[in-house]
Amino acid sequence: MNWRVLSFVVGFALMLLGTFTFETLAHFSIVGDEVLTIPDGAENYTYLQVDMPGGGPVSGTYESVSGGEIMIMLLDGGQFDHFLEGMDHGSRFADTGTSGSFSIEQVDMERFSIVHFHAGGESAAQEVRVTYDVDTIDSNRAWIGMGVLIAGFATLLVGGIVHVLKVKAATPPPKYIDVVFFDERTK
Numbered sequence: 001m002n003w004r005v006l007s008f009v010v011g012f013a014l015m016l017l018g019t020f021t022f023e024t025l026a027h028f029s030i031v032g033d034e035v036l037t038i039p040d041g042a043e044n045y046t047y048l049q050v051d052m053p054g055g056g057p058v059s060g061t062y063e064s065v066s067g068g069e070i071m072i073m074l075l076d077g078g079q080f081d082h083f084l085e086g087m088d089h090g091s092r093f094a095d096t097g098t099s100g101s102f103s104i105e106q107v108d109m110e111r112f113s114i115v116h117f118h119a120g121g122e123s124a125a126q127e128v129r130v131t132y133d134v135d136t137i138d139s140n141r142a143w144i145g146m147g148v149l150i151a152g153f154a155t156l157l158v159g160g161i162v163h164v165l166k167v168k169a170a171t172p173p174p175k176y177i178d179v180v181f182f183d184e185r186t187k
Helices: 003-025 077-084 139-170
Strands: 027-038 045-051 058-064 070-076 093-097 099-104 111-118 126-137
Touching: 003 139, 027 045, 027 111, 045 126, 058 070, 058 111, 070 077, 070 099, 070 126, 077 111, 093 099, 111 126, 126 139
Parallel strands: none
Antiparallel strands: 027 126, 045 111, 058 099, 058 126, 070 093, 070 111
C-alpha cells in the first residue's frame, strides 16, 4: 500500500476516534434517586453529597414523602464545609415547600451537597425523595480524545507534506523545447 494512502487512512481514523472519544466517552451523566430521612427534632437535617468530576449543570426534583414542608439547599464544597462549621455559607439554590425542582448552571464544582431541613414548624422525622442529574465531563477522557484527534491531524499533515515533497522531487527540470540554438561557423 502506498505510504501516502496509508497516512491518509490512519490519520482520518485517528481523527474519527479522537472525536468519538471526546464527544461521547468524555461526556456522561451522574443520575441519582435517593430517599433520605430527616431525623426528629426541629434543628435536624440530612444531606447527600455527589462527586462530579469536571463540574457541570445540576438539575433535579425533591418531594416530601410524608407530606410536610421541608427546606432544601444546594451547596458547593466550600459552602458545605462552612455549613458544617456553623459559619455563614450561602447556597447555590434554596427553596421551601413539599415538592419542587432545582436547576443550577454551574461548571466549577467538583462536589455538591443537597441539604434538607424541617420547615414550617415540622419536627417529626420526615422522608424526602430527591432525584438529581449532573451533566459532566471526564477530563482524562477529554484529554485523551484531544490527543488522539491531534495525532490524527498531524498524521494527515505529514502525509500531505511528504506527498508535496515527492511531487516536487519527481518533477523533471524544464526542457528547452522552444529554444533553437545556433552555432556560429568559423571562416
